[in-house]
Amino acid sequence: MPSSVLEIIELANGDIVLKRAEHGDDALVTIRFSDEAKAFIDDGTIDVAKAMIQAGIEAASAIADERGVAKAEIIDSAEHTLH
Incomplete structure (x- = not known):
């Protein structure tokens, strides 16, 4: 997964979503x-x-490390800013 800025947004319905700041409305996670x-x-x-x-x-x-997946392929908190 490419490095990008992530943002946390509370929607009008009360859901909280994590999405890439530069990629419109596609949520990566919804809570x-x-x-x-x-x-x-x-x-x-x-x-x-x-x-x-x-x-x-x-x-x-941690799962990616266990499986030997390159860190660039996952969301690494050190490379992203959560808002």
């Missing part, structure tokens, strides 16, 4: 919290989503 989860985390939905996405990036990197 949807239940009403119960939203009530529990209150105003922290973006912070929780960022933590979830970061954990996913780290897990993908």
